[in-house]
Amino acid sequence: MAEKKNILTYEGLRILEEELQDLKVIKRKEVAQKIKEAREQGDLSENAEYDAAKDEQREIEARIEEIDKILKNAEVVVEDEVEVDVINIGCRVKILDLEFEDEMEYKIVGSTEANSLKGKISNESPVGKALIGARVGDIVNVETHSGMLEYKILEILRSN
Numbered sequence: 001m002a003e004k005k006n007i008l009t010y011e012g013l014r015i016l017e018e019e020l021q022d023l024k025v026i027k028r029k030e031v032a033q034k035i036k037e038a039r040e041q042g043d044l045s046e047n048a049e050y051d052a053a054k055d056e057q058r059e060i061e062a063r064i065e066e067i068d069k070i071l072k073n074a075e076v077v078v079e080d081e082v083e084v085d086v087i088n089i090g091c092r093v094k095i096l097d098l099e100f101e102d103e104m105e106y107k108i109v110g111s112t113e114a115n116s117l118k119g120k121i122s123n124e125s126p127v128g129k130a131l132i133g134a135r136v137g138d139i140v141n142v143e144t145h146s147g148m149l150e151y152k153i154l155e156i157l158r159s160n
Contacts, residue, residue: 006073006111007109008070008076009077009089016067016112024064031056035053077110087133087134088108091156091157094157095151097150107119107121109122111123127149138153
């Protein structure tokens with residue numbers, strides 16, 4: 001079975017590559033030093049520092065493996081080539097919540113990059129799915145667990 005593609009923007013790709021570099025070059029050395037210092041304390045059977053360092057080492061290696069897997073299956077969206085007449089991954093979009101008259105701005109990204117606190121929503125989320133393919137002036141309906149939401153597309157922007 002083919003693995004799912006991880007859709008990333010260039011920004012998302014850069015952030016993951018920087019994190020991977022930091023984990024491999026800096027964090028691995030730091031945790032190796034912690035393990036070395038803990039070993040020098042003697043008895044490892046009751047050495048909390050040693051256990052904590054080994055746990056940290058496992059977490060670092062798991063994250064490295066996770067990022068490697070994401071990058072191996074990455075499909076990068078070239079945001080400069082994204083058309084702004086239709087909403088797609090890599091676009092920023094201004095929408096109006098018709099019920100609350102609330103204007104919002106989101107960037108549509110792949111699920112790996114999604115972060116609602118930073119205004120980045122996944123193309124796989126209910127709102128993201130509804131917005132993909134819409135045009136300025138369209139009204140989209142989004143079915144959520146709390147009911148139906150209606151949004152009007154105000155503007156589609158290139159991501160910066």
